[in-house]
Amino acid sequence: MIEDREPIRVALLGCGTVGTEVVRLLRDRPEEFAARVGAPVRVTGVAVRRPHKHPELPEELLTTDSASLVDGDVDLVVELIGGIEPARSLLLRALRAGKSVVTANKALLAEYGSELYAAADASGADIYFEASVAGAIPLLRPLRESLAGDRINRVMGIVNGTTNYILxxxxxxxxxxxxxxxxxxxxxxxxxxxTADVDGFDAAAKAAILASLAFHTRVTATDVHREGISGTSAGDITAAQALDRRVKLLAICDRVTDEEGNESVSARVHPAMIPRDHPLAGVGGAFNAVFVEAESAGQLMFYGQGAGGAPTASAVLGDMVAVARNLVVSGKGPRESAHAQLPVRSMGQTPTRYHISLDVADKPGVLSQVASMFNEHDVSISVVRQQGRGAEASLVVVTHTALDAALKSTVEEIARLDAVREVVSVMRVEGELS
Amino acid sequence: MIEDREPIRVALLGCGTVGTEVVRLLRDRPEEFAARVGAPVRVTGVAVRRPHKHPELPEELLTTDSASLVDGDVDLVVELIGGIEPARSLLLRALRAGKSVVTANKALLAEYGSELYAAADASGADIYFEASVAGAIPLLRPLRESLAGDRINRVMGIVNGTTNYILxxxxxxxxxxxxxxxxxxxxxxxxxxxTADVDGFDAAAKAAILASLAFHTRVTATDVHREGISGTSAGDITAAQALDRRVKLLAICDRVTDEEGNESVSARVHPAMIPRDHPLAGVGGAFNAVFVEAESAGQLMFYGQGAGGAPTASAVLGDMVAVARNLVVSGKGPRESAHAQLPVRSMGQTPTRYHISLDVADKPGVLSQVASMFNEHDVSISVVRQQGRGAEASLVVVTHTALDAALKSTVEEIARLDAVREVVSVMRVEGELS
Known part of the structure; x- marks a missing residue:
């Protein structure tokens, strides 16, 4: 009988919305989890800051002493505290002692992922973190495992619900x-x-995790170019609408191949205009969606709820089952895969496209002045739209792909032209053929 | 050095479009696969029917003797022959000898999945089959692993490209x-x-595999109710358009809970009308898309290319990397999970909704006659639309959810009414609130 086997003992660090749901589901359906794992799964301790805030849990499970809980008789540590410390020290402590870890901590993974992997590898423990990116959407396991025989060229998605709601x-x-x-x-x-949401820190941590897995390369949050949405104006939104586009905060991870065939990667988070009929344009509210482009698989999309107690608990529990199964069959989950070690490009050296909307004086020669600026910077123009209205006129330019630094300095010089009264909107364009 | 480790020896059974692509990628990027696996991956034999048709492969790899190839010094057997025999015997032979298996064979999995699992389990070998459903889309691994801590209530999708193209x-x-x-x-x-495509056999095999994984219950192709698209008329399409819907061939797997709380499952393949703004309505051509509804995760969607050499090769190679990694670290992939053993409902006992379009005599009382038929069968009506045109009128009825048998016999009786001149279209309705 499975029920008679040695149980997998689980310590929970932190017990907010997600943790409460994890404990509830484990306790509501012990047979289901036991059947899937091959042994009972038992929560043997929950570390929280204020035990009296958790009347739903048996008192004997609760402790404020996380370190002793980790050091005790547990097989699997589930970390739902968030942030760098004390999460990092506690997880290193667990991993070094050969205890496997499941975590939803994107900030920690994005910054100290390699350190955690190394500790896991040294002791033979597992580390799983599906819940750290895009909540319930199975995304990291497909990247780490399903696409392990393919070559991923791009990951692009909406991975933050707050900014998506606002936009x-x-x-x-x-x-x-x-x-x-x-x-x-x-x-x-x-x-x-x-701040973490609107300034793009949350999305940047996720982009770092996605880029690391997609490109078999260590990418940390500091490698990710980050622009939030606090600079996005009503004018930007209107400009996008005029072009039948929508503004979305995107996390974009690219494999870039230069003319000599040398590969590098780029990871960035910024608002961008995407066509209104692009599948990401219709993703609303708390939903997340991520596109993956791989050489053989082609284009894939993953869609689902990116946050929330129950969806995140689903991802955490899926990882817990995987780790527990590995413990039962003496298996081992995937390790860090950073064999490619591709260099990470700066934003300036990343190929992008710009949309620029200008208020200009309505007189002949303005367009040619503007166009020659682009020309000087070797930036090729895709679309120009000019509209007069009284003494002023508006000029909308969408470029072809060029290095971001060239685009940026072109815009700076255009802004200094006498004939340009105002740069109304500058925004990158994504999701269509160049 | 990884390159100096004992290689994982791979035997390929069958070498059509997918196999050729698998061999090409393995040979083009040996270092990449070695790095991901932790050991070199080497194709040591390819069994084909006509060796002279494969000038791209070194002669010494080719053989017509599949059985000897399987019996030889190989660690991993990749089966791309398709069909039941000889694939079944060859894979059982491999698994019984402790050799792991990767297969894209949906028909075999849907019929003899349990037998293969049992053989794998007995010898400690692995069996992976991501490519058997929805080509490159990572779908089975998410169901088997990512959602292992959740409770899946429904899987619904477009899993056959040919019928999707035709519709x-x-x-x-x-x-x-x-x-x-x-x-x-x-x-x-x-x-x-x-036949396999248009009569729904292909989709039914996939539905059986999906239902088995989603509900931890053995579901075979014969358990799946199957209707193809050969009965779908231009009139059905027009009727759908009139209601702002599209006709799609869907594979639908449901967990059904009756009034006493008893659970059972149902799996079916049939054309259905879905709202034009439903994400599945926009899935065109060779693309597949599958919705998964889970209790905690909520609604998830997976989208990508469902067939083709390169996309299928991506899924096969991902599985090969997983198996090879398991061999290197003495790990073990997931086993059969059929612990729930839920009963499988017949189609008649499955809750569905109908759209019925009738040509009727344009005289008073017809609607009330039709409505009373529904009433007698305890079927509740959601929408009725009546339109007169000369002596005739059309009557469109969309029902609420009821058991399929009740709906079916209601339609049969309605067809016999004097006032009903023709049943123009009968089709199930999916993808919206009841």
Missing amino acids: SAMDSTGASYSETLEEAGQLGYAEADP | SAMDSTGASYSETLEEAGQLGYAEADP
């Missing part, structure tokens, strides 16, 4: 960023301190 | 089924004998 709302109401942020806070879609 | 073409041209099939054959979208 969608701005698109439908026409309101400003600050108004919309305030409203999002009142409705519970943005946290009291929304 | 899309009928939708855009208004042509009949037989005309469109002929054209699809000429364009290479349908095989010379299209």
Whole structure:
């Protein structure tokens, strides 16, 4: 009988929304988990800061002493504290003692992933972290395992729900960023301190994790170019609408091959205009969606809920089952795969496309002045749209692909032209053929 | 050095489009595969029917003797022959000898999956089959592993490219089924004998595999209710369009809970009308897309290329890397998970919804006659639309959810009513709230 086998003993670090759901499901369906794992799975301790806040848990499970819990008789440590410390020290302690780890901690993975992997490898323990990116969407396992025989060229997706909510709302109401942020806070879609979301830190950590797995290369959060949405104006949204596009905060990881055939990678997070009929354009609210382009597999898309207690618990529990199964059959999950060690490009050296919307004086020669600026920087123009209105005119330019640094300095010089009254909107363009 | 380790020796059974691509990629990038696996991966033999048809392969690799190849010094057998025999015997032979298996053979898995699992389990070998459903889309690994801690309630998707091509073409041209099939054959979208695709055998095998994994229950192809698209008329397509819907051939696997809380499962393949703004409605041509609804994860979607040499090779190679890694670290992939053993419902006992389009005499009382038929069978009506045109009128009814048998017999009785001149279209409705 499976029920009679030695149980897999689980220590939970942190017990907020996700942890509560994990414990509830494990305790509601012990037979189901035992059958899937091949042994009972038992929560033997839960470390929390304030035990009296958890009346739903048996008192004897609760402790405030995380370190002793990790050091005790446990096989698997599930970390749901978040942030760097004390999570990092606790997980290293667990891994060094040969205890496997499941974590949803994107910040920790993005910064100290290699250190954790190394500790796991040295002791033979497992580390799984599906919940750290895109909540319930099975994304990391497909990247780490299903596509292990393929060559991934691009990962692009919406991986932050708060910014996606704000941008969608701005698109439908026409309101400003600050108004919309305030409203999002009142409705519970943005946290009291929304910095991690709106300044792109959350998405950048996820981009680092995705790029590392996709390209078999160590990419940390500091390698990721990061622009949030606080600079996105109602004017940007209107400019996008005029071109039948939508503004989305995207995490983009690219494999870039130069003319000599040398490969490098780039990882970035920034708002971008995508065509309104692009599948990512329709992704609303709390949903996440990620495109993966691989050499043999072609284009794949993964879609689902990116956050929330139950969806994240689903990902955590899936990892727990995998680790527990490995313990039962003496298996071993995937290790760090950083054999490619490709160099990481700076944003300036990354190929992108720009949309630029200008208010210009309505007189002959303006377009040619602007066009010659692009020419000087070797940037080729894809579309120009000129519209007069009284003494002023608007000029919209969409470029072909060029290095971001060249595009940026072109825009800076154009802004200094006498005939240019205002640079209304500058935004990168994604999701269509160049 | 990884290159100096004992290689993982691979035998390939069958070498068509997919096999050729698998061999090419393995030989083009030996270092990449070695790095991902932790040992070199070497093809040591390829069994084919006509060796002279494979000038691209070194002669010493080729053999016509599959059985000896399987019996020889190999660690991993990759089966790309398709069909039941000799594939089944060869794979059982391999598994019984402790050799792991990667296969893309949906028909075999759907019929003899349990037998193969048992053989694998007895000898400690692995069996992986990601390529058997939805080509390159990582779908089985997420179901088997990522969602192992969740409870899947539904899997619904487009898993056959040929029928999807035909139905899309009928939708855009208004042509009949037989005309469109002929054209699809000429364009290479349908095989010379299209039975497996158009009669739903291919999709039913995939539905059996999906239902087995999703519900931890043995479901074979014969358990799957199967209706193909050969009965789908231009009238059905027009009727769907009139309701702003599209006709798609869907594979649907449901967990059904009755009033007493008893669970069972149902698996079926049939054409159905889905709303035009449903994500599956936009899936065209050779693409596949599958929705998964899980209790905690909520709604997930997986999208990508469902067939073709390179996409299928991607899935096969991903499995090969997983098996080879397991061999290197003495790991073990997931086993059969059939612990739930839920009963499989017949189609008659499966809850569905119907759309019925009738040509009726344009006189008072027809609607009430039709409505009373539904009433007698305890079927509740969601929408009725009545349109007069001269002496005739059309009546469109969309029901609420009811057992399929009740719906079916209601339609039979309605067809016998004097006032009903013709049953123009009967089709199930999916993808919206009941």
